[in-house]
Amino acid sequence: MDNDRTKRGIVIEDDWPGYSLDLFTYPEHYHTDIECVYIPHGVIMDRIERLARYVMQDFGDNNIMVLCVLKGGYKFCSDLVESIKNDQSTEDLHIIGSRDLSFLRGKSVLIVEAIVDTGKTMKALLKHVETFEPKMVKVAGLLVKRVPHMAEGLTDYVGFEIPNHFVVGYALDYNEYFRDLNHICVISKTGKLKYKV
Numbered sequence: 001m002d003n004d005r006t007k008r009g010i011v012i013e014d015d016w017p018g019y020s021l022d023l024f025t026y027p028e029h030y031h032t033d034i035e036c037v038y039i040p041h042g043v044i045m046d047r048i049e050r051l052a053r054y055v056m057q058d059f060g061d062n063n064i065m066v067l068c069v070l071k072g073g074y075k076f077c078s079d080l081v082e083s084i085k086n087d088q089s090t091e092d093l094h095i096i097g098s099r100d101l102s103f104l105r106g107k108s109v110l111i112v113e114a115i116v117d118t119g120k121t122m123k124a125l126l127k128h129v130e131t132f133e134p135k136m137v138k139v140a141g142l143l144v145k146r147v148p149h150m151a152e153g154l155t156d157y158v159g160f161e162i163p164n165h166f167v168v169g170y171a172l173d174y175n176e177y178f179r180d181l182n183h184i185c186v187i188s189k190t191g192k193l194k195y196k197v
């Protein structure tokens, strides 16, 4: 059960056009910069609640050490932690940066990342974390991208599996823009040009 419960998350197919911008609200200054609302904020939040449930089932009574991969992961991480906290004593949760990780020894660790594609970064991070001999390590990824050589089985809790599009919003940026957008959106050609560095 543990293994097939929606391992790929909510699968968004290649032909999903997203929602027309007119159907939602978003910061007006991005009007021409985004193509569509790809995943509405409310759906993200609902999915996160479910991921929090999986996490709590797996970690049980163990204290959860949360490792958040910044900056793109900060909204996902704070919303996921919030959902977990609603059901678990806050004392059991620790948010940590990436200083000295030697205190991870014997601990149950949850790595939280916004996007996993080839998994190169995540594999390196996992390897690093494992040198500190934690009791267990799990990975939560809000989005897993279908790219050539995508990382299979690396992410334990997947929010959404998406096509190979560049997405922004919900803390995901394009050259530091769009982090203030609530929904996950597809950037437009105009947007790409406008915020190009």
Ligand code: HPA
Pocket: 072, 115, 165, 166, 167, 168, 172, 173, 174
């Ligand atoms: N959006 C923002 N940042 C990213 C993406 C993306 O689609 N993929 C990798 N980093």
Ligand code: MG
Pocket: 072, 172, 173, 174, 175
């Ligand atoms: Mg970025």
